[in-house]
Amino acid sequence: xxxxxxxxxxxxxxxxxxxxxxxxxxxxxxxxxxxxxxxxxxxxxxxxxxxxxxxxxxxxxxxxxxxxxxxxxxxxxxxxxxxxxxxxxxxxxxxxxxxxxxxxxxxxxxxxxxxxxxxxxxxxxxxxxxxxxxxxxxxxxxxxxxxxxxxxxxxx
Amino acid sequence: xxxxxxxxxxxxxxxxxxxxxxxxxxxxxxxxxxxxxxxxxxxxxxxxxxxxxxxxxxxxxxxxxxxxxxxxxxxxxxxxxxxxxxxxxxxxxxxxxxxxxxxxxxxxxxxxxxxxxxxxxxxxxxxxxxxxxxxxxxxxxxxxxxxxxxxxxxxx
Numbered sequence: 001x002x003x004x005x006x007x008x009x010x011x012x013x014x015x016x017x018x019x020x021x022x023x024x025x026x027x028x029x030x031x032x033x034x035x036x037x038x039x040x041x042x043x044x045x046x047x048x049x050x051x052x053x054x055x056x057x058x059x060x061x062x063x064x065x066x067x068x069x070x071x072x073x074x075x076x077x078x079x080x081x082x083x084x085x086x087x088x089x090x091x092x093x094x095x096x097x098x099x100x101x102x103x104x105x106x107x108x109x110x111x112x113x114x115x116x117x118x119x120x121x122x123x124x125x126x127x128x129x130x131x132x133x134x135x136x137x138x139x140x141x142x143x144x145x146x147x148x149x150x151x152x153x154x155x156x
Numbered sequence: 157x158x159x160x161x162x163x164x165x166x167x168x169x170x171x172x173x174x175x176x177x178x179x180x181x182x183x184x185x186x187x188x189x190x191x192x193x194x195x196x197x198x199x200x201x202x203x204x205x206x207x208x209x210x211x212x213x214x215x216x217x218x219x220x221x222x223x224x225x226x227x228x229x230x231x232x233x234x235x236x237x238x239x240x241x242x243x244x245x246x247x248x249x250x251x252x253x254x255x256x257x258x259x260x261x262x263x264x265x266x267x268x269x270x271x272x273x274x275x276x277x278x279x280x281x282x283x284x285x286x287x288x289x290x291x292x293x294x295x296x297x298x299x300x301x302x303x304x305x306x307x308x309x310x311x312x
Contacts, residue, residue: 005291012295016302024312025303045310049216050225050249056207069206079296081288084277085244090286091273092241093206097287101296110300111311117247121240122278130246131253132237135161139168140235140257144266146172147181154201155267156180 004099007031007077012101014039015054015079022046025110028054029077030062030095037074038062054078055086059093069156070094080107083114084121160255163187163233168257170195171210171235178202181266184210185233186218186251193230194218210234211242215249225312226250236263239270240277 007029015027024042031037040057044050055078063069072094076082080102082090090098104115125132147153163185171183180198187193196213200206211234219225228250232238236258238246246254260271281288303309 004289005294008291008294012299015299016295019299019302019306019309022310025299044225044248044312048219048223048225050219050227051207051212051216051245052225053248060205060207063204063206067204069200069204069208071206079299081281081290083244083248085241085248087277088239088241088244088273089207091269091276092200092209092239095286097289099289099291101291101294102300103290106297106300110303113247117244118277120247121243121274125237130251133160133253133255134237134259135164135255135257138161138164138257139172141262143168143171143175143181143235144258144262146175147266150175153175154178156200 002034004075004077007036007075008099008101010036011039011077012079014041018042024054025079026054027079028058030058030071030074031077032062032066032071032074037065051085053083053086055082056089059089059095063093072096075099080104081114083107083112084117158190160231160233163192163231164255164257166192167195167233168235170197174198180210181235182210183235184214186214186227186230187233188218188222188227188230193221207241209239209242211238212245215245215251219249228252231255236260237270239263239268240273 018041026042029039038061043052075097174197182198185195194217199208231253
């Protein structure tokens, strides 16, 4: 069976090759039972989709292929440490292991905001650069009450 | 022009209505120049896509409609405080203002992991529940060097 380093080297090669195609310099590969089931590059600019990071693209592909949102049997390889958006996607997908090459500091030196967003996310909503405003008494609690009481729901 | 409370009440109504359709109990609406340009519910289970939170879906729709990944002129309304994945997506999209009803603690009481992921994200990669493994000398630095030197790149 191929090892982590081999899958990661393949991922880094994908990231490098994507640059000439207009992709951002990031790639991600998802492996299940020793086989690659999804691979993707960053297509933010190519698809005008700010969420189209390599990891999100790969998770969407893998989940679509497996016909489940639950990827807990999968390992994710990424050319760079996942940003907070991708980290969140990883947790929601159930992926249990992530292997990466560069980190958020390397990404910052190449002009990407990963580290800055990590720093922002730890702040209280009211202390962030983006305005986060909670308006109370707007019925949010009733939505969750309805969900909790709804018998046909599929929890996830 | 409609005010924040009006748009938020509309968003909360969308979230409530989505429950019977199989959606998760979350909705998001994006407004530009006083008009709604995208709205979405959480379709994780419906589309077997762990990234299909209401905010991500709405951002993808808005960016697709505007044909740009840059949504800095937009405001996002969400029935609940965005989770870390969605928060990351908001930063990458350039959205400058977020208005929400419920918060991460309300979501936790309804069975969702938002708060847990916020807590995990602040930890060092090696301290998290998911294994994060960096393997050095795998060429990640060369990818960024190639990107920095690539003259035809479109920075984002």
